[in-house]
Amino acid sequence: MHPKQKTAVLTLLFFSLMGFAKGQNTIHPVSTEYQYPEDPRVAEKLEHWRDQKFGMLIHWGIYAVPGIIESWSLCNEDWITRGDSNVAYHDYKQWYWGLKDQFNPTGFDPDQWAEAAEKAGIKYVVFTTKHHDGFNMFDTQYTDYKISGGPFKNHPKADVAKHVFDAFRERDMMIGAYYSKPDWHSQDFWWDYYATPDRNVNYDIRKHPERWQRYVDFTHNQINELTTNYGDIDILWLDGGWVRPRNTVTEEVIAWGAPIPEFDQEINMPKLAEMARKNQEGLLIVDRTVHGPFENYRTPEQGIPSTMSEDPWESCITLGGAWGYVPNDKFKSAEKVIHLLIEIVAKGGNLLLGVGPTADGVFLPEQVERLEEIGEWMNINGEAIYETRALPDFQDGQVYFTKGKDASVYALATNSKNGKVSWSVNLPATNSKMQLLGYTKPLKWAVENGKVVVTLPKGIPAQPAYAFKYSVD
Structure with missing residues (x-):
């Protein structure tokens, strides 16, 4: 997820495309109209997902060890803060990468997470199998930079994603795999030969096509693992929307403030989708902000659109102030979350509530308490939420x-x-x-x-x- 929120812009852009910023007139965008899936199996799953209304997004990775924002402090853009301004950027990156040697969540309890979600009335989960920092929370065979490659490797639950998915699946919830398209740890995305000036790939793909092809192959191989080795997967939730064909860049992407490269950062989504859906029939694919056939539903972040839409969408909103665990976070009241859920559902959407476990792998008592309070209301009033649709006068x-x-x-x-x-x-x-x-x-x-x-x-x-x-x- 992107911590630099632009709620007003997001709200305006969720349903319409605005004019392009000065200096970006060489970009010729494709249509931003929503495309309902043509595959009847995908459409059937999409309507089932729309009935669920309430999901949980779990950010968990090495950033939980120091309790800092996920991945983004690695990015060298002018809005980033890192705490100690005396630490050189190169040294900071080495420190961050090295957190893998300290990440040993011996208290990891996915059943606690799933039980708390079930009590809240949550019906589906999206779990971060890999964020932008490239640290894998599943047992991939294509890199050693993973939870099962550090001090946690001999733990019986070392393949973290498997146990998370199993715990939520046992409670009959839909299963979503969050996966970051950019991977800042990969030498085929951020190559050490060059500096890393921003979030984009740091070399010219046109000059090094073989390196980029290795990265595309790596991405496809990891998605193949996730969609073959981890049971039934309902949602492939792809983050990192700047990795995209250049002609799909919209005003929303420009508003992020990062440079737009003069070349495509294309990972061959048609081939990836075909492979993933061969492995998982009817799989929903959410290529966030890349409007078209592989964005089966829209995902506004930390805000709610101002109008109702009959197109499927989901607001991603944190329970606290951060997506992952940070010390002394301030959590929204149960009443606040319920009011958000009501407004979102009335406008035709789902709520994906962000909850971040501690470095030891548990939800805090205050998080559990909030979820239980939400569930008390949902036990009585869920009929007005689940399996409903929006009205024009919402x-x-x-x-x-x-x-x-x-x-x-x-x-x-x-x-x-x-x-x-x-x-x-x-x-x-x-x-x-x-x-x-x-x-x-x-x-x-x-x-x-x-x-x-x-x-x-x-x-x-x-x-x-x-x-x-x-x-x-």
């Missing part, structure tokens, strides 16, 4: 709306006033019953001046949000 003030597959409408109120909740869109049918989820008796309601007013039962416990079920004409 919001009226602090009330959001979803529709069930049986044509029921749900109104989710994130606030009430004087024991009453009201809204003026998606009005109930004249003879409709008004049900409060978690409460067995019908509620009193009336339409007054084009607005429905619902009276909450006396003594009803306070909730982060109230979910009402009713029918419309």
Whole structure:
């Protein structure tokens, strides 16, 4: 994930392409319209994924050892901070690479993660098999830079990704493999012969095509491992959107601030996708920000689009302030996460909640507590979230709306006033019953001046949000 968030730009660009920045007029972008998958097996899995609504993104790697931001401190761009400004860049990189010799998570407990996710009502997981730093959290045979190549190698759970996927699969969750297309540790991406001025490949691919081909082969080989050796995989979640054909560069990519090379950083996605889907029938592929046939759903980050979309999408938002573990992180309240989930689902999306384990491989008690609190609300109100779709009138003030597959409408109120909740869109049918989820008796309601007013039962416990079920004409 990218820590330098541009929420306003992201919101604008999620559904439309803006004009290109001055100086980038040599780039001729392809269409940014969403392309629904043509393969019926992929389409079927996509609709199943849309029903799940709530997922967990787990960032875990050597960056957890010192408790720093994942990978990005290796990048030599002017927005990066590294703490000690007296440390030379070369020395810093050597220190960071060397963290592999300290990463020994003997407390690694994927069952704790999966249990906490299940209690929260989470239905799918995306786990970082490799972030941009190139450190592999699975037992790849194509590099020794991996969790199973350091002090953890003799542990019975040394093949970390396998045990994470198994733990979540046992709870009937969809399985997603996060994989970074750039690999800053690879000599075929960041070649030591040259400096590493930014996030891009640091040599001219046109002058060294054989080196780049080795990198493409390496990438395909690793994806082949992930899609053959780790059981059923539902989602291949590809990060590092600057590794892409040059003609797919959009204003969003330009807004990241990194230079746009004069050549393609192309990894042959058609061939990669064909291979991965031969291994995993119906596999969803999420080539983030590279709009086209291999971006099966969109992934806005640390923000929510301002409008509803019928196209599939997922907001990636952290539980704390960081994707991975950092000391003394401040976590969002359960109520805040529930409100985010409600707004996202009402606008047609899923929430992918970022939770980072410690260097020892466990969730903090505060993280577990938050997830349990979210689950308490979901146990009562999940009917208004799961397997729903968006309505054109998705919001009226602090009330959001979803529709069930049986044509029921749900109104989710994130606030009430004087024991009453009201809204003026998606009005109930004249003879409709008004049900409060978690409460067995019908509620009193009336339409007054084009607005429905619902009276909450006396003594009803306070909730982060109230979910009402009713029918419309």
